[in-house]
Amino acid sequence: MDTLKIFQDLKKMLIDVAYVENVSNTIVLASTHTDEEIKQIEDYLRENGLNYQIINPQPIEEELFV
Amino acid sequence: MESKFPPLGELQLEPDFGKQLIGYHSRIKLMAQHLTNALTKPITANYVLRYPEPCPADVLGNDYLEKTVEAAAGTTASNSVSATFTFLNVNTLRFAGLAEIVASVYLELRQVDGTYPGTARITTITVDLLKYDVESGQAASLGSASKTVNRSISGTASANTTFSELFEIEIPKSSPLVIDENTLLQLKVTVEFEAVTDASASTTTIAAARINFARGSDETYVRLPLV
Numbered sequence: 001m002d003t004l005k006i007f008q009d010l011k012k013m014l015i016d017v018a019y020v021e022n023v024s025n026t027i028v029l030a031s032t033h034t035d036e037e038i039k040q041i042e043d044y045l046r047e048n049g050l051n052y053q054i055i056n057p058q059p060i061e062e063e064l065f066v
Numbered sequence: 067m068e069s070k071f072p073p074l075g076e077l078q079l080e081p082d083f084g085k086q087l088i089g090y091h092s093r094i095k096l097m098a099q100h101l102t103n104a105l106t107k108p109i110t111a112n113y114v115l116r117y118p119e120p121c122p123a124d125v126l127g128n129d130y131l132e133k134t135v136e137a138a139a140g141t142t143a144s145n146s147v148s149a150t151f152t153f154l155n156v157n158t159l160r161f162a163g164l165a166e167i168v169a170s171v172y173l174e175l176r177q178v179d180g181t182y183p184g185t186a187r188i189t190t191i192t193v194d195l196l197k198y199d200v201e202s203g204q205a206a207s208l209g210s211a212s213k214t215v216n217r218s219i220s221g222t223a224s225a226n227t228t229f230s231e232l233f234e235i236e237i238p239k240s241s242p243l244v245i246d247e248n249t250l251l252q253l254k255v256t257v258e259f260e261a262v263t264d265a266s267a268s269t270t271t272i273a274a275a276r277i278n279f280a281r282g283s284d285e286t287y288v289r290l291p292l293v
Contacts, residue, residue, distance in 0.1 A: 002185075002220070003185065003220035004183060004185045004220040006220070007183050011183075018223040019219055020220050022218060023227040023228075028223075030223065
């Protein structure tokens with residue numbers, strides 16, 4: 001499946017995607033997503049027979065800088 | 067008692083320092099490199115094939131050759147980047163068998179709309195082995211290999227990736243390739259790529275593609291069997 005189609009499908013699922021690339025098969029999310037949302041993405045990938053790793057940016061732990 | 071070793075005449079007793087001895091056959095690996103100052107004999111060339119490993123590098127040479135393409139809103143635009151590397155060795159060498167070629171390429175989604183996704187895509191990579199006749203100035207094909215790879219990056223943020231692709235071209239054993247001071251070996255690498263911009267996007271998509279041949283590296287090379 002084309003990377004643009006994957007991007008558009010995830011957007012329809014209200015996933016905040018930064019980009020999708022199919023060299024290292026990676027989906028990079030633009031913001032932190034919950035475990036439930038990640039599972040939603042994983043279900044989508046499974047249903048479509050896709051094998052991608054998901055990069056979910058972690059929130060900055062501000063207390064570390066206090 | 068009969069010797070278990072083959073007659074001396076069948077041994078390659080003095081493999082060139084660029085060869086790797088494999089049984090009765092040797093292979094030579096030629097690395098694609100760029101030279102700031104062109105070599106001028108027997109022909110003028112900045113893009114060359116060099117050996118042995120580690121590859122001697124020109125510290126001022128380029129590490130890649132890049133081209134870009136920009137697609138207007140609602141369109142797909144394509145371009146290609148191509149480089150021909152010449153082996154300027156003038157010693158006589160004979161090749162036959164399976165030539166292994168590796169091309170390293172880079173793809174970048176360099177500019178894209180922040181809301182409507184764009185795509186940068188490498189569609190095909192083609193490699194050609196050429197025999198260049200110094201006197202006539204003509205290059206004849208020894209073989210070509212092409213792959214539709216369709217590797218892409220789609221999104222609303224800039225990103226890039228690098229990958230290598232392997233190709234194999236058969237040089238018939240019945241007619242080995244002989245190179246010398248009048249006949250040069252060339253490797254041509256061509257990368258076709260494209261950019262796609264969404265019809266609603268206010269910022270165009272710019273895709274960049276490179277052929278990689280970093281100084282002193284074996285990112286792009288051809289390995290040939292000597293006979």
